[in-house]
Amino acid sequence: MxxxxxxxxxxxxxxxxxLWFTLAxxxxxxxxxxxxxxxxxxxxxxxxxxxxxxxxxDHFTGFVLYDPETKTYLAEQNxxxxxxxxxxxxxxxxxxxxxxxxxxxxxxxxxxxxxxxFFTGTGDPTxxxxxxxxQPAFELLSDSTKALIWQPxxxxxxxxxxxxxxxxxxxxxxxxxxxxxxxxxxxxxxxxPGDTMPKVNPPFFQQFVEARPFEKQRTLVERDLSYxxxxxxxxxxxxxxxxxxPFKYSFSLGRELLQDTLKKPVVFGYKPDSLPWKTLKGYxxxxxxxxxxWPSDNFIAEQILVMCSSGFGDTLSGNNALWFVKNKYxxxxxxxxxxxxGSGLSRYNMFTPRSLVALLEETSTLVEQKELFRTLAIxxxxxxxxxxxxxxxxxxxxxxxxxxxxxxxxxxxIKTNSGKVLIFSFMHNNYPGxxxxxxxxxxxxxxxxxxxx
Numbered sequence: 372m373x374x375x376x377x378x379x380x381x382x383x384x385x386x387x388x389x390l391w392f393t394l395a396x397x398x399x400x401x402x403x404x405x406x407x408x409x410x411x412x413x414x415x416x417x418x419x420x421x422x423x424x425x426x427x428x429d430h431f432t433g434f435v436l437y438d439p440e441t442k443t444y445l446a447e448q449n450x451x452x453x454x455x456x457x458x459x460x461x462x463x464x465x466x467x468x469x470x471x472x473x474x475x476x477x478x479x480x481x482x483x484x485x486x487x488x489f490f491t492g493t494g495d496p497t498x499x500x501x502x503x504x505x506q507p508a509f510e511l512l513s514d515s516t517k518a519l520i521w522q523p524x525x526x527x528x529x530x531x532x533x534x535x536x537x538x539x540x541x542x543x544x545x546x547x548x549x550x551x552x553x554x555x556x557x558x559x560x561x562x563x564p565g566d567t568m569p570k571v572n573p574p575f576f577q578q579f580v581e582a583r584p585f586e587k588q589r590t591l592v593e594r595d596l597s598y599x600x601x602x603x604x605x606x607x608x609x610x611x612x613x614x615x616x617p618f619k620y621s622f623s624l625g626r627e628l629l630q631d632t633l634k635k636p637v638v639f640g641y642k643p644d645s646l647p648w649k650t651l652k653g654y655x656x657x658x659x660x661x662x663x664x665w666p667s668d669n670f671i672a673e674q675i676l677v678m679c680s681s682g683f684g685d686t687l688s689g690n691n692a693l694w695f696v697k698n699k700y701x702x703x704x705x706x707x708x709x710x711x712x713g714s715g716l717s718r719y720n721m722f723t724p725r726s727l728v729a730l731l732e733e734t735s736t737l738v739e740q741k742e743l744f745r746t747l748a749i750x751x752x753x754x755x756x757x758x759x760x761x762x763x764x765x766x767x768x769x770x771x772x773x774x775x776x777x778x779x780x781x782x783x784x785i786k787t788n789s790g791k792v793l794i795f796s797f798m799h800n801n802y803p804g805x806x807x808x809x810x811x812x813x814x815x816x817x818x819x820x821x822x823x824x
Contacts, residue, residue: 453709
């Protein structure tokens with residue numbers, strides 16, 4: 372299907388015009404390898420690769436390339452315009468954690484008196500999570516011989532964020548938010564050839580699962596919005612299956628889960644005001660940030676903001692945390708962020724490319740470059756860009772993706788062959804087709820930057 376664009380005369384093929392223009396200027400630039408004309412040519416070619424690409428012609432594109440050493444913009448298109456960022460929002464969450472959480476996340480708040488251990492949540496997403504082995508909160512509660520009293524945390528946010536798609540409640544990427552989440556707030560279903568029933572983790576939920584024969588037009592696992600009752604439709608040809616499905620969270624369910632896991636009673640109650648809370652240290656923060664950024668985990672992102680709020684008040688609220696960070700630390704961004712959640716699931720979020728670049732520059736002052744690059748997704752190697760932006764001999768792109776329907780963003784750092792480290796932000800909104808052609812053109816642009824800057 373031929374795309375319409377005003378970027379080229381109607382009587383000339385866009386792709387051919389673009390190809391000849393780029394080829395001519397690249398050939399010109401090679402003749403002036405040490406001259407001012409090279410700098411001008413690079414800028415011209417880069418501008419045309421972004422502004423006149425056929426793959427960018429049918430939607431709204433923003434791009435900024437910035438040199439943090441000289442504090443200059445090397446290229447910019449719609450850099451001051453607001454875009455829906457999708458999971459580029461997690462860069463704001465990462466920054467918040469660096470500012471507020473320290474070297475370890477808070478696993479639990481607890482207090483001990485005589486024969487009683489009081490505890491309350493901090494928002495720790497790793498508690499009983501099947502993908503996190505280190506469980507200091509579980510060990511504390513399991514090893515204690517004292518009576519366990521859970522003081523329900525003062526968690527104030529709705530279970531879903533503003534602007535989330537409510538009918539995505541059944542999908543792995545949208546677990547409910549909570550003050551004391553457990554098992555990632557999801558059930559892991561697994562089934563192997565020869566099985567007649569799926570295995571369920573945590574096993575507590577096995578009693579709520581009914582297996583049925585395969586039915587067309589039915590999802591593998593179904594659950595009512597408001598209840599923890601599950602239908603599992605066994606496929607006709609059974610291969611190995613693993614599926615994560617969020618469960619409906621509540622304090623009463625949490626207490627039952629805890630009792631089933633700990634094999635001991637847990638009761639609700641309140642500690643005396645005279646007894647101060649202690650904070651139990653949990654996972655190293657940077658490992659949690661990597662677990663968020665590599666696979667773009669929405670649940671961990673949301674809970675990081677909840678944990679951030681636990682450090683400056685008795686109320687657990689990701690909304691409070693993002694408001695605090697925005698007003699205390701981000702007043703000097705080029706454009707004020709419109710920020711509503713930690714994950715980027717909300718389409719209410721709006722950032723500009725140049726503000727994302729400024730955020731990344733500020734982030735780079737809070738953590739060593741080696742650690743920062745190891746935490747972000749790595750082109751050709753790890754995370755959501757492991758199949759894209761591979762270097763010839765070593766990685767050159769370290770970034771965060773963001774994708775929703777009609778939205779694709781990539782913001783991060785690029786190492787050039789000359790030894791520079793540049794910051795960039797690519798943002799695309801409202802494209803009607805597939806994402807891969809956009810990625811392919813972005814890769815051409817980033818390779819050009821790597822080779823020419």
